[in-house]
Amino acid sequence: MPTTRRPRADARRNYERLLAEADAAFREQGVESSLEGIARRAGVAIGTLYGHFPSRRALIGALLRDRNAALFELGDRLLAGPAPDALAAWVRAATAHAATYRGLAALIAGGLDDEASELHASCVRMAEIGERLVARGRESGALRADASGADVTALTSAAAWLHEQVSPAAADRHITVTLDGLAASP
Numbered sequence: 001m002p003t004t005r006r007p008r009a010d011a012r013r014n015y016e017r018l019l020a021e022a023d024a025a026f027r028e029q030g031v032e033s034s035l036e037g038i039a040r041r042a043g044v045a046i047g048t049l050y051g052h053f054p055s056r057r058a059l060i061g062a063l064l065r066d067r068n069a070a071l072f073e074l075g076d077r078l079l080a081g082p083a084p085d086a087l088a089a090w091v092r093a094a095t096a097h098a099a100t101y102r103g104l105a106a107l108i109a110g111g112l113d114d115e116a117s118e119l120h121a122s123c124v125r126m127a128e129i130g131e132r133l134v135a136r137g138r139e140s141g142a143l144r145a146d147a148s149g150a151d152v153t154a155l156t157s158a159a160a161w162l163h164e165q166v167s168p169a170a171a172d173r174h175i176t177v178t179l180d181g182l183a184a185s186p
Contacts, residue, residue, distance in 0.1 A: 011052075014042065014044050014048055014052065015052050017042040017043065017044070018038065018039070018042045018044065018048075018049055018052055018053070018059070019059075019062060019063060020042075021038050021041040021042040022038045022059055022060075022063055023063055024041070025037060025038050025041065026060075026063070026100075026101040026102075026104075027100075027101060029102075030101055030102030030103040030104075031056070031060060031101050031102065031103040031104050031107060032103055035049055035056060035059070038059075055118065057107065057111070057117055057118040057119055058118045060101075060104070060107065060118075060119065061118040061119055061122070064097075064100075064119075064122065067097060067100065068097075068122045068125075071093060071094065071097050071126070072122075072125055072126075072129070074089075074090070074093055075090060075093075075125075075126075075129035075133075076129075078090055078129075078133060079129065079132055079133065079136075084142070086133055086136070087130075087133045087134065087137055087143070087152070087179065088175070088179055090129060090130060090133050090152075091130075091152060091155055091156055091159070091175055091179065092172070092175060094126055094130070094152075094156040095155075095156045095159040095160050095163060095171060095175065096163075097126075098156055098157065098160035099159075099160040099163035099164050099168075099171070102164045103164075104160070105156075105157050105160035105161050105164065106157075106161075107119060108123050108126070108157070108160075109123075109153070109157045111123035112124065112127055112153065126153075126156075127149055127152075127153050128149075130149045130152035130153055130156070131148070131149025131152070132149075133152070134147050134148060134149050134151070134152055134182075135149075137182075141184055142183065142184055143182050143183060143184055144182055144183070144184050144185075145184075147182045151178075151182060155174075155175065155178045155179075158174060159171040159172075159174050159175050159178075162174050
């Protein structure tokens, strides 16, 4: 019977230090921060970083794991309840999530179509929640008949880019204007 061994204490410490330093570096410089710099900041060799995270996307995926879980939990709550503003709440939360690090929105958008990406499953889940919220809005008559989940995905990507490049206020305005455009005519 195979047993799963716990990682050694030093390996676990290295893993945690790498995540902390990657989070700091990505917040300061975006997702294209030097992986060698992250390893150096964590006090480990680049081989140690790659031993824990075989790619940049794997490192980002590990950093986003808890944030993804919280976002998906919100999505499930929004889908379970009759909240009339569920789609707006989802778009704003998904936008804030995608704007966590400069450049993350592009990785999330690219991860949707890249099945080999470590981010693919979470990107698909985000898109599915958006699609289900849009379908519910169309069925209730609150959204235009041609509104789609792809519109929501494009909106969150664009708003996250505006958030990181211009300002959070510009992103919020873009969300409001676009959601108004997706609303059914009275």
